[in-house]
Amino acid sequence: MPADGVPALMVSSALDRLTELDKRIVVALQRDGRASWRTIADRIGAPVSTVSRRGQQLLIDGVVKVAAVPSLDADGPHAQFLVRVNCRPGTHMAVAEALVRNPVVRFCTVVTGSFDIIAELVVRGPATRYPQVVLDLQPIDGVERWRSDLIMHVYKVSYDWGRQLFADMIDDSAADADGAEDCEPDHLDDIDRRILAVLKEDARMPFQRVADELDLNESSVRRRYDRMRANRCVDIVTLVQSAALGMEAETFLTVTVEPSRMEEVARALADYPFVRYLAATLDQNSLLCEVITTSVDELYRFVTDSLAHLEGVRGWTANMELLFLKRGFIETPWWRAQAHGPAV
Secondary structure (H helix, E strand, O other): OOOOOOOHHHHHHHHHOOOHHHHHHHHHHHHOOOOOHHHHHHHHOOOHHHHHHHHHHHHHOOOEEEEEEEOHHHHOOEEEEEEEEEEOOOOHHHHHHHHHHOOOEEEEEEEOOOOOEEEEEEEEOOHHHHHHHHOOOOOOOOEEEEEEEEEEEEEEEOOOHHHHOOHHHOOHHHOOOOOOOOOOHHHOOHHHHHHHHHHHHOOOOOHHHHHHHHOOOHHHHHHHHHHHHHOOOEEEEEEEOHHHHOOOEEEEEEEEEOHHHHHHHHHHHHOOOOEEEEEEEOHHHEEEEEEEEOOHHHHHHHHHHHHHHOOOEEEEEEEEEEEEEEEOOEEOOOHHHHHHOOOO
16 A cells, blocks of 8 residues: 655656556556456456556555545535635645645645636535535635635546547446446445445455454455445545656646537537546536646647537636646545655
């Protein structure tokens, strides 16, 4: 298990050593974070022993982290808010770290442009509870401006953005059946939640180790996990630095759309493999679109050749992501190394 404070020199060195095989292992883990090394080896056409050794090293080096978290629906009704923050000069990292520590923050990133930080907050219960939540957040030392927007609908969340590099590995036939029901709070009991609490730290932990930690039977843990997956009550999140796959540009685009074409534009954008996240926000008839591309040139081609010609798009603003501190409620283990650089 990589520690949260992965040394910067170790992370940098690990990224420099990545091979084509390593990248394929990463993409396979993005598709199924709990897949066995044998399954991954069969998928990418490599010896099991090599895949096991390289895959475990990627986890140790902090290049990849695999975590399990309850799905948003597992705790009942909720509302999601997009927050854009301006900070007093020199305080943006301290503000971002304070946000990351709060359990209602689902993702948090430091960006360029007109804001310093973009984050998502998940409020349990109706949206009217939002003011109670921000009472603990807006007074953070360094916050100068706080802009909130309701996320009305999420069209797409994808953790397998490596598909644009290794499309041959992607088998969409393995996706969840369309007829599967969403999770409900009564689908989970206290034991289920204890299992998920352990797997949040390491979703690849063998069921026997989970059982030993919780004083349970291994078959019971396995059966409960399979049921939670079948009921869509657990999300397996594979976090990976974009640099690990040669992705140079991570960008949030706030796309302003004609109201009558919101659904049409959203469907078109969701089809692009490098669109990782797509949601409709309440303010200004806009879509929040996170794009992860291999280069700034590819980003330029997307906005000029594709986005600019979509019927219904009125314009957009952009914020390039400089440092992602949290995704899917999971703190990235490498952000401190990236923020502070190698020790002198």
